[in-house]
Amino acid sequence: MAKAKKKKKFFDVDIPLIKKQTQLYSYELADLDNKIITYDLTRILRGKSMMIQFRVKVSGDKTTTVPIQLKLMPYFLKRMMRKGTNYVEDSFIAKCKDAEIRIKPLLITRRKVSRAVRKALREKAREELTNYVKTITTQTVFEEILKNQLQKTLSLKLKKIYPLSLCEIRILKVIEKKSE
Numbered sequence: 409m410a411k412a413k414k415k416k417k418f419f420d421v422d423i424p425l426i427k428k429q430t431q432l433y434s435y436e437l438a439d440l441d442n443k444i445i446t447y448d449l450t451r452i453l454r455g456k457s458m459m460i461q462f463r464v465k466v467s468g469d470k471t472t473t474v475p476i477q478l479k480l481m482p483y484f485l486k487r488m489m490r491k492g493t494n495y496v497e498d499s500f501i502a503k504c505k506d507a508e509i510r511i512k513p514l515l516i517t518r519r520k521v522s523r524a525v526r527k528a529l530r531e532k533a534r535e536e537l538t539n540y541v542k543t544i545t546t547q548t549v550f551e552e553i554l555k556n557q558l559q560k561t562l563s564l565k566l567k568k569i570y571p572l573s574l575c576e577i578r579i580l581k582v583i584e585k586k587s588e
Contacts, residue, residue: 421445421464421471425550426452432464432471441466445473450481453554457484460550475550478580485514488574493517496526501583502538507546508584511537515566516574528569536565546582553577 418431419440426449434440442463449458458480462473489495496515501508513533517525540558541549552558563575 419471421473423447423462423473425460425462425473425475425547426554437466437469437471440464440471444476449554457481475547476582478550478553478577480514480576480578485576485578488516490516490573492520493573494519494521494526496529496533497578498530498534499579500534500538502541504541504549505543505545506586507582508586509541509546509549510579510581510583511541511577512579513537513562514574514576514578515572518571518573521570525570529566529572532566532569533562536562549580553580 414435416433416435418433419437421430421432421440423430423445426447430445430447432440432443432445434443442465445462445464447460447462449460450456458478460475460479461477463476465472465474494517496517497512499510499512501510503509515529515533517529540561549558559575559577563572566572566575
């Protein structure tokens with residue numbers, strides 16, 4: 409008796425964060441659940457090289473995605489660095505309404521600055537970001553980073569300490585979702 413061979417098909421997947429739709433190749437729709445997609449946002453963000461990862465969620469016959477990580481590419485950061493400037497990096501965990509996230513901001517100053525100024529920038533950025541994200545959901549954080557709203561407001565607050573040439577969120581990663 410011959411066995412029936414399964415054939416892979418394309419399934420449509422909605423990506424509501426960037427208002428796009430993509431297709432994934434699989435045997436069944438259920439196989440796509442919890443699959444991770446990596447999407448390049450360079451063209452959407454007009455040259456700002458960014459990669460985003462989504463986790464696919466299947467409910468019934470609909471498939472949507474939930475963002476889990478946002479990452480600026482190293483070659484973009486290397487291009488932004490200039491001779492005669494300093495950079496400030498940090499990494500910390502912040503709590504959102506619905507999850508715990510790791511945020512890694514990157515700040516580039518206009519000129520060389522002292523260690524005390526860099527420390528003040530790092531501490532103020534950490535304080536502002538943790539206070540801000542505790543009131544909103546992770547979905548909103550991802551949307552605001554893609555629209556450059558979060559970076560703009562942070563840059564304006566840090567400008568009082570020292571003016572920056574670049575204020576970016578280098579990595580944003582969802583560590584732990586709160587169960588509902």
